[in-house]
Amino acid sequence: MPGRLLIVEDNPSITAAIERAGERLELHIDVASDGWDAIELLRDGTYRAIVIDADLPRHSGYGVLSYLREEKGDHLRNVILMTSADTDSVRERVREDLQIIAKTEAVDEIALAVTSACCADE
Numbered sequence: 001m002p003g004r005l006l007i008v009e010d011n012p013s014i015t016a017a018i019e020r021a022g023e024r025l026e027l028h029i030d031v032a033s034d035g036w037d038a039i040e041l042l043r044d045g046t047y048r049a050i051v052i053d054a055d056l057p058r059h060s061g062y063g064v065l066s067y068l069r070e071e072k073g074d075h076l077r078n079v080i081l082m083t084s085a086d087t088d089s090v091r092e093r094v095r096e097d098l099q100i101i102a103k104t105e106a107v108d109e110i111a112l113a114v115t116s117a118c119c120a121d122e
Contacts, residue, residue, distance in 0.1 A: 003048030003118065004028045008038040008064060009082070010056055014103070018051055021110050025118060035059025039067050047078065049117035051110070053103065054083040054090065065094060078117045 005022040009015045010033045022029045027048060032038035034057045042050075042064075050068075054061040061081060068076055082103040083090045090100055101113050 002026065004030060004045060005114065005118075006030050006032065006038065006041055006045070006047045006050045008032045008035065008050070008052040008056065008061065010034060010053065014053075014082075018110050018114070021114050022049075025115060027114075027118070033057075035061065035064045038064045042067065042071070049078050049080065049114050051080045051082065051114065051117075054081055054085065062094070065098075080113045080117050 005027040007015055007018045007022070007029060009018065009031070015031055019029050019031070030041050030045065032041055036059045038052070039059065052061040052064050065076070065079070065081065068079065076098055080099045080101060081090070081094065082101055084103045087100045087102060091098070094100070099113060099117060101109065
């Protein structure tokens with residue numbers, strides 16, 4: 001399953017867990033620790049899956065989602081939004097078809113979400 005994975009996360013341990021999941025899927029991995037860096041990477045690349053923390057420094061995950069909608073349209077099936085907030089309330093705020101998971105360090109849950117996002121357009 002070739003392709004690229006973008007991880008937008010400021011917590012190194014969570015980033016490492018998601019990286020391991022991406023490596024198991026043989027994805028090339030780019031990492032941004034804040035929203036502005038993520039937007040710079042998104043301008044130059046196409047990603048098979050994008051994992052975004054909702055709460056980021058310098059530009060929130062919601063800002064990254066807004067950028068994606070403006071530049072890529074509403075086809076965000078390959079985007080996973082991680083949040084510490086109630087996922088139902090976040091879903092009301094962002095969009096019903098966006099994949100939202102509770103922010104966790106459980107690599108199996110993250111791997112499942114990344115696999116699902118990578119295969120959404122096949």
